[in-house]
Amino acid sequence: MFWNPKMECMPVEEMKKLQYEELKSLVTKLYESNQFYRARMDSKGVKPEDIKCIEDISKLPFMFKQDLRDNYPTKMFSVPNNQIVRYHVSSGTTGKPTLVGYTQNDLGYWTEALARSFTAAGIGPDDTLQVCYGYGLFTGGLGVHYGGEKVGATVLPAGTGNSERQIELMQDLGVTAIACTPSYLIHLLDVAKKMGVDIRKDTKLRKAILGAEPWSETMRKKIESESGIETFDIYGTSEQAGPMFTECECHNGIHIPGDIMYVEVIDPETEEVLPPGEKGELVVTMLQKEAFPLIRYRIKDITHIITEPCPCGRTSPRIARITGRSDDMLIIRGINVFPSQIEYTLLQIPEVGNQYMIYVTREGALDNMVLQVEIKPEAFSDNMEKMLKLRHNIESALKKYLNIAVTVELKEPGELPRFEGKAKRVIDKRVI
Ligand code: DLL
Numbered sequence: 001m002f003w004n005p006k007m008e009c010m011p012v013e014e015m016k017k018l019q020y021e022e023l024k025s026l027v028t029k030l031y032e033s034n035q036f037y038r039a040r041m042d043s044k045g046v047k048p049e050d051i052k053c054i055e056d057i058s059k060l061p062f063m064f065k066q067d068l069r070d071n072y073p074t075k076m077f078s079v080p081n082n083q084i085v086r087y088h089v090s091s092g093t094t095g096k097p098t099l100v101g102y103t104q105n106d107l108g109y110w111t112e113a114l115a116r117s118f119t120a121a122g123i124g125p126d127d128t129l130q131v132c133y134g135y136g137l138f139t140g141g142l143g144v145h146y147g148g149e150k151v152g153a154t155v156l157p158a159g160t161g162n163s164e165r166q167i168e169l170m171q172d173l174g175v176t177a178i179a180c181t182p183s184y185l186i187h188l189l190d191v192a193k194k195m196g197v198d199i200r201k202d203t204k205l206r207k208a209i210l211g212a213e214p215w216s217e218t219m220r221k222k223i224e225s226e227s228g229i230e231t232f233d234i235y236g237t238s239e240q241a242g243p244m245f246t247e248c249e250c251h252n253g254i255h256i257p258g259d260i261m262y263v264e265v266i267d268p269e270t271e272e273v274l275p276p277g278e279k280g281e282l283v284v285t286m287l288q289k290e291a292f293p294l295i296r297y298r299i300k301d302i303t304h305i306i307t308e309p310c311p312c313g314r315t316s317p318r319i320a321r322i323t324g325r326s327d328d329m330l331i332i333r334g335i336n337v338f339p340s341q342i343e344y345t346l347l348q349i350p351e352v353g354n355q356y357m358i359y360v361t362r363e364g365a366l367d368n369m370v371l372q373v374e375i376k377p378e379a380f381s382d383n384m385e386k387m388l389k390l391r392h393n394i395e396s397a398l399k400k401y402l403n404i405a406v407t408v409e410l411k412e413p414g415e416l417p418r419f420e421g422k423a424k425r426v427i428d429k430r431v432i
Pocket residue numbers: 090133139140210211212213214215233234235236237238239242243244299301321322325331334336
C-alpha cells in the first residue's frame with residue numbers, strides 16, 4: 001500500500017530530474033533573497049547557473065548547527081513573518097536553542113512525509129495510535145500526531161509520563177499502535193508487567209514507531225520477542241521539520257522521499273561525497289522547505305545510503321539505522337544534550353569550579369545522567385544545609401536550560417580527575 005504511488009514509485013532517473021528542478025529553483029530563490037545563502041555561495045564561488053544536474057549539489061557549501069545558532073532567532077528565515085504559522089525549538093550547543101519556523105506548506109510536506117511513512121508501516125484508518133512523544137516545543141508529539149490523523153488513524157495525544165495511566169488507556173481504547181522512544185516503550189512494557197497486564201493478550205497493541213534516539217537491532221529483537229509488537233525505526237530532526245521517515249514493512253532501511261529530501265553521505269574528514277554503502281556523515285537538503293531552508297546541512301548522524309531496490313516497490317533511496325554521531329551530542333531520554341551546554345550552565349553558577357564529569361547510565365530502560373561538580377575552595381563548606389541548597393540550585397539550573405532532570409553530586413576541590421591531553425569528561429556507560 002502506498003500513500004502517494006506517483007512519488008514513492010517514480011523511476012530513479014525521473015526523480016533525479018524532479019530533484020534537479022526543485023534544487024535549482026530553491027537555490028535561485030535563496031541566492032536572490034537570502035543574505036546568508038548568497039554570502040555562503042559567494043564565498044565558495046558558486047552561482048545558481050552552476051547547478052546543471054542534481055549531482056552538482058556537491059558544488060554548494062555546507063551548513064552547520066553553528067550557523068543556526070549564530071543566526072538565532074530568525075535571521076535565517078526566508079519568508080516574511082506573517083507567513084510563519086508555527087515554531088518549534090530544540091536544544092543548541094550552548095545555552096542558545098535552535099528555532100525552526102514553518103509555513104503552511106512546510107507543515108504540509110512534513111505531514112505528507114509522515115502519511116507516506118505510516119502507510120508504509122501499515123498504519124491507517126483502522127488503527128488507534130497512542131502518541132507518547134513530548135508535545136510542545138519538541139517536534140515529536142505534534143509531528144507524529146498530524147501524520148497519524150492524515151492517514152485517518154484515531155490519535156490519542158498521550159504525551160510522556162504517567163505510565164500506568166498510559167497502559168490503562170491503551171487497554172480501554174484498544175490502542176493498536178504506539179509512537180514513542182524505544183527506551184520509553186521498554187519502560188512501558190515493564191510497567192505493564194508490574195500491573196499484571198500481558199501486552200499480547202490484554203491489549204491490541206501490534207505496532208510501534210520508535211525513534212528520537214539511537215537504538216539497535218538487538219533492542220528490536222528484545223522488544224519484538226517479549227511483546228509481539230512489530231517495531232519501525234522513525235528518523236528526523238527538528239531542523240528538517242521533525243520525525244518524518246520510517247522503514248516499510250520489509251524493515252531494511254529508512255525510506256527517504258526523494259521529492260522532499262536529497263541525501264548525501266560524506267567522509268567527515270575529507271568532506272568528499274561517499275558512494276552508496278559507505279558509512280559516513282549524513283548531509284541533507286530539504287527540497288521543499290520554505291521558512292527555514294536547509295541546503296547541504298551536516299546533521300552529524302552516521303549512516304550509509306542503500307540503493308538496492310526494496311521489495312516493497314518504493315524506488316526511493318534508504319538510509320541505514322543511525323549508528324552514532326560524529327560530534328559529542330548525547331541523547332538522554334530523547335532529549336539532545338551537548339556537553340558544552342552543561343558547561344555553559346555550570347559556568348553561570350559562581351560557586352562552581354572548573355572541573356566536572358558527566359556519567360550516563362541506563363537504569364532499567366531509562367537513561368540517567370549524573371553530574372559530578374567540583375566546588376571552588378572558597379565556596380566549599382562543612383555546612384550540610386548550605387551544600388544541599390547549592391546542589392539544588394545547580395540541579396534547577398540544569399533542568400531549566402537542558403529540560404532534563406540531572407542528579408548532581410558535589411565534589412571537594414581537587415577531587416575530580418585532571419587530564420593531560422584531551423579532557424574526557426563524558427563517560428557514557430549505556431549499551432543499546
Ligand atoms: O528527535 C525528531 C524525532 C522525534 C525523530 C520523534 C523521531 C521521532 P531532534 O530533537 O532535533 O529531533 O533530534 C534529532 O536525534 O540528529 C539523531 O541524532 C537522533 N535521532 C532521531 N531519530 C533517531 C533514530 C528529533 N531513529 C537527533 N535513530 C538526530 C537514531 C535518532 N537517532
